[in-house]
Amino acid sequence: MNAVCPGRIATDTGGxxxxxxxxxxxxxxRAATLPDSGPTGGFSRNGEPPAR
Structure with missing residues (x-):
């Protein structure tokens, strides 16, 4: 499992x-379509690969 933060996005709530x-x-x-053998336990922000 990985966590994803898209960053500040121009939406109604993002402004x-x-x-x-x-x-x-x-x-x-990108994170949702990682293969089962892909990286896990990471945090991705602004489209960067997951950091561990």
Whole structure:
């Protein structure tokens, strides 16, 4: 299991000045589609690979 923080995203709750929704979603989708043999126990922020 990994944790993901998309960073500040320009949404109703994120407010203006954040990154586009596509940017935030990309990191979440990347983590959600990691293979079962992929890295676990990491924290990913702003689309970066999970850090341990």
């Amino acid at each position: 203006p000045g954040g990154a586009p929704v596509e940017t935030g979603a990309a990191g979440v989708v």
